[in-house]
Each structure stands twice: as C-alpha cells, then as structure tokens.
Amino acid sequence: MNPPPETDPTVGEVGERGVIEAIVAAAPSTRNGDDAAVLLNAAPNSRAVVATDMLIEGRHFSTTWSTAEEVGAKAITANFADIEAMGARPIAALLALSAPESTPVSFLRGVAAGIAARTGEYSAELVGGDVTGGDTLILSVTAIGSLGGNRPALTLDAARHGQQVVAHGNIGWSAAGFALLNHFGRADVPERFADLVTAHCAPTLTPGRGVVARATGATSMTDNSDGLVVDLRTLAHRSGVGVDIDSAAIAPAALLCEAAELLSVDPWTWVLTGGEDHTLLATTAGDTPSGFRTIGQVTRSDTVTVTVDGEAPAYDTGWVSF
Template sequence: MTRIVKNPNPTLADVGEQAVITAIVAHAPSTRNGDDAAVLDHAAPNSRTVITTDTLVEGRHFRRDWSHPAEIGRKAITQNFADVEAMGARPIAALLALSAPGDTPLEFVADLARGINERVTDYDAELVGGDVTDNDRITIAVTGIGQLGGSLPPLRLDQARPGQILVASGHIGYSAAGYALLKEFGRAGVPAEFDPMLRAHCSTILTPGRGFVARSAGVTAMTDNSDGLVHDLYVMAKKSAVTINLDSAALQPDDLLVRAAELVGADPWEFILSGGEDHTFIGTTFGPPPTGFVEIGTVVRHNSMGAVTLDRAAPPYTYGWESY
C-alpha cells in the first residue's frame, strides 16, 4: 500500500516502493511496463536481438552537484544505446534497475526518469521495466536492447583488417575536458563558452542511427569511445591482430578544446587520446567514410599482439578508464 504523506518534497522512504515505480512510469511511459515482465514484439524476419548493460554509481560515474538528474538519466541511456549501435543495431528498449537510499528525494527519481524518457524517445525506443531497491548510494543499472536486421554481420571488434581506413563520428575529447573543468571549477564556475563540454560529460548526445548507417555502408568493426581512444582501439587491434595508426592531422584539437586545456593546465592531446566517455563511434572500412563519419587513421598491418600508433609512433598517452 502506498503511504500517505504530507511532505511537499517527499523522499523514497516517505512514499514507498510502489510510488517510486509509479513516478518512473509516469515520466517514462510505456504500455509494456507495469507487469511482471515486458513482452516485446517479434523481431523482424532475419533479425537478431542485441543486449548490453552498464552501471552508473554515484561518486564514481556521476555527482549530483555536477549533474542534474535528467542529465544522469540521459547519460545512462546514451552509454548503453551507444553499445547497441556499435554493433550496427537499432536500440528498441531499455530496462532500469535503480538502487537508492531512502532519503533520496522522489523528485530526483522523477527527473531521472524524465531524462531517460527524453533519450529513449530520440531512438523511438521505450523504458519497458526494471526494479527499485534500497541502497547506501545511488546506483543506476540500465540494460539496452536492440535489433540487428538483415544478413550483414554485426560490427565485431575482431573484424578490422589491414588496408582499411579508420573512421569516426562525433567529438573526441570533449567529455574529458568537461570533467577536468568540473573538477577545477565546479558546475557553477565553468565559463559559459564551455557548455558543449559540460553537456558532453554530463549528458552525452549522439546522433541516433550512426551504427545502422555504418553497417549498411560497409564498416566491418566498430566500437564506441567509452574508456579512452587509444585504450578502446587497442582492444580492437588486439582482437583483430592488427596495428591501427591514428593520424594526428585528423585529430587536431579545435580551438575550444585548446582553450579548455589551457584553463585547467592540461594537454588537449591527453583529452583526445585518453579521455573516454565521448561515445564517439570508431570503425574500420575498405570504402569511403559513411555519412556522418570522417577518416582519422588506417589499419596498417597484421600484428598478433595488437598495437595502436600515432603517426606511426607510440602515442604520448595510452591509459584509459579501468574499473579496478
């Protein structure tokens, strides 16, 4: 039974589990949500299901003094749907598992759900269910579900081949710059000109359909830049047993990235090569760059150990995000 409360700003403990679920469904509505499990429509003929999951933990992946709840919701969907699209698939649904302390404001959950709904709507997808539970810190786990249509293979990490070009879609380095600015100045202290970088870090925005376009245009291997450009490309290079060479001329930091780096006393190349969380799509193809992509390097040769170079030399920054 839902508790009756008079508090104009109730917490999760004030209202109880069912009211929390009701708030989520109200702000991220779906006709498939509300039963014991969601029943999705049959996949199209010659179609496969793609599933991924990712978790955001307060204090490790987001901070409430840096990010609005709706931004956190959008980010949670973006990072999962980017993984779906990196396979060349189309996102169709998401599940949310939310753990939060009882003193968390209900308004936080409502705004989180609103942000989730804004982002799934961008993809013509829905939040179709999930779970809520008590915890000592806010943890947001999203499962992304997609469909991979047609007979073309998925864009696997082990399908990069010598002679291909390396292509990318999206900003590289902006999220890392936004993070550095937030660490230095806090949300309120970052100059307005750097708003694109704050959005890149707090609420990454991607153009839906890039994965589908890439697969249709002949891209064979793809990943999203989530843990750092060199780090993520090394995973691809190792799985494909190749050396991938980045072209510094194609990756030159723009003026805004240079100014951000100067402001925090950093090297913009560190943002580009090791930053991560841009969720830029990076792929390999024998053809020209697909629509919305640009060439940033080449796959130069077989290499059983896998390697990533910058202008045929070792990159100055090679680290990336590691959970442990």
C-alpha cells in the same frame, strides 16, 4: 543533490510503489507494468542485441554536477552506444535502480524524464526495471536493440590491414568537460565551455549512425568509452591488427585548446585517453560512412598496437574499473 523542498517526499516515505509510479509517470510505456516486458514483434530476419552498463554515483556520475535528467540521459547514451556500435538499432531499455531512502522522489522522476527524453530520440522506450533501497544511488541499465538483415554485427574482431579507421562525433570533449567541472564546479564553468560540460554530463550520439556504418561497409566498430587509444587497442588486439592514427585528423578543436590553456594541461591527454564520449570508432573497407571522418589506417600488427603518425602515442592510459 540539493536538499528537497519540504513538500518533496523521499523514496523511504513513498515506498516501492510510489517510486515505481513516479518513474512510470515520467517515462510511460504500454509495455511496462508486469513481471517482464514483451517487446514488439521483430522484423523478419532480425536478431535481438543486448548490452548492460552499471553507473554508480561518485564513480560514473556526480549529482553535485549533473542534474537528474542528465544522469538518466547519460545512462541511456552509454548503453545505446554499445547497441549502435554493433550496427544495431536500440529499441528498449530496462532500469534496475538502487537508491538510499533519503533520495527525493523528484530526483528519480528527473532521472526517468531524462531516460524518456533520450530513449525517445531513438523511438525507443523504458519498458521495465527493478527498484530497491541501497546505500548508494546506482543505475544499472540494459539496452535491447534490433539487428536487421543477415549481415553480421560489427564485432571487434573484423578489422583488416588496409582498411580505413573512421570516427563519428567529438573525441575528448567529455574529459575536457570533466576537468572544467572538477576545477570550477558546475556554476562557475565559463559559459563558452557549455558544450564541453554537456558532453560530460549528458553526452549525445546521433541515432542511427551505427546502422548507417554497417549498411555502408564498416567491418568493426566500438564506442569511445574508455579512451581513444584504449578502445582502438582493444579492437586491434581482438582483430589481430595494428592501428595508426593521423594526428591531424584528431587534433583538438579550438574549444578544447582554449579550455586546456585555461587549466594549463595538454589537450592531447583528453583526446587520446579521455573516454566517455560514447561516439563511434569504426573500420571500413568501403567509403567513409555518412557522418564519419577518416582518422587513420588499419596496419599490420606490431609490438605497439596503436600508433599516432607511426609513433607510440604521447598518452595511452584509460578508464580503470577497479
């Protein structure tokens, strides 16, 4: 965080009420302001879907690199991707926030603005939350979604032998952005890599992609949060199947190769183990859903659950929480 200008008060100075007022002003909702938020009447036959994700400064994001708006936007994408991955539509978010007393109120206003902008892309909104002092800046976001109709949600356990593995969105871009930021610092990352930096600091997932997949025959779905191999391995284990990826279908984009050459690393580490892209990985028995591409096949379970072109992947680690 840059030092705040003289006129910018800290959360310790304005207190709980001041913090809440700043957040609500930047992310307004008619549903906010009470002990709890009442959501819209759900559509007939719809069910509520809920997910939560805690982001800690220094572990899940860095205010050295990311703007306040990006931190807010990333927290929403990470949570809404879990709702989309069920085939549901995100409709609301809650924010529980811990912030040191020295945090500038303008920073939290920026976080709320980023949340408002990203939830707005989904026609969703921030409906409530909690604020407290604490040693570390922490955002604990809960996403609430609506699952329409009677079809089951796209859980991790319904992939079957013979189905296609499909993907929506870029894979490995967030990890490439992280590597560039780590090497150069935000100000000095060459401009041509801006999309990789954004993929790390404020990843996007096209709203409605998960609903489309569910409507067109997808069976299982997850988001690429812990790394391609790790996330597909979790899905494969839960479904009792294997997954074979076609290397040509996930080959690193030219931009990734260029960044990797500059940093003298193998771009396949980013593609296979990167995570945090929050793009969608699914299996389907039907046509490839609109916006997705085929990247592999569901196979019979084997000792090596996830293979690339039939071989053990070159890299297979992923995000570690502890």
